[in-house]
Structure formats: structure tokens, C-alpha cells
Amino acid sequence: MRYWLMKSEPDEASIDHLAQAPQQTLPWTGVRNYQARNFMRDTMKIGDGVLFYHSSCPAPGIAGLAEVASTAYPDPTQFDPQSPYFDPKATQQTPRWQLVDVVFKQKITLIPLATLREHPALAHMQVLAKGNRLSITPVTATEWRFITGQLVSPA
DNA sequence: GCCAACGTTGGC
């Protein structure tokens, strides 16, 4: 059982979109970074905890809780010429990009990025590291317990 | 819109 922080631009896929999706589940499309892909492909397991983070928006921060809901499978958008995530170098036989499904657990009162930075217990969170741009980062069990125990309140 | 930081590409 591991824990993750997954960034999403709320314009594209917010915690509300996830809550309203069929089965409250969405495929995590569009990851085009090898490190993030490898986390999904090699390390994620069904049931892993997910901090759902809103990025590139007026109020960045953790907006909800979710769970990994599938093992990895090829991201269909890589094959779709109409998709912004189309990858001409990917083929059905040799896909490049993988994704997992994510299922909604809970919407919470936004924990702003600035609040995360305030807490010494979270000083080493990978997502807070200077220059971090990874859209999927591991969260330690200690960080998870601190956040869900001390910072989470229902929306 | 700015810009720091990072990942990827491609020439050599």
C-alpha cells in the first residue's frame, strides 16, 4: 500500500469532474513524462491512496482524496490524432504511454500549496521540492497520515 | 505575462 500525489489542471479534470464521472472513476490520461509513467506502470497498485492536487490554476492545492482503481494499461489518447496527447511514435503494438484509473473518495476543503509549505512535517514532500515538475509524486506514509489526520476537513 | 527549473531533442 503506497500513497501518491497526482496533479491535474482543474479546467481539464477537477475533483468535481471525478466525483461526477461514471462510477466516479476517470482514466488518468495525458501523462507524457517517463518517470510519471513508470510510477503508474511499475509501482502503483489498486487501492493506493491518492492526494488529488489542482495545479496551474488560481488556487493550487490538494482538493480531494482518491484511490488507484486499476493496474496500468495503454493510454488510448496516444493513438488518437485528434487528441492533444497524440503521440505519432506510439503504435498499438508498441504503446509508449500507460495510465491507471482513479476513483473518487472524498472532496475536501482545499489545502492550499502555501499551507503545505507551512508545516515542517511536510518539508520533504517531493511535490514541494524546488523545481519539481513531476505530475505524479510518491507520498510517504508519514506525510499521508499527517495530511489526512491534521489538514483534511470535509468540503 | 514572466521566468526558473527541468526534460527532451537532435546535431555533432
Added chain:
DNA sequence: GCCAACGTTGGC
């Protein structure tokens, strides 16, 4: 394999 140039991320 090196590394400069370029594109992207993401907070502010």
C-alpha cells in the same frame, strides 16, 4: 555521449 537549443510546467 555531449550539450545547446528548445519546449513545457507551474507558481506568482
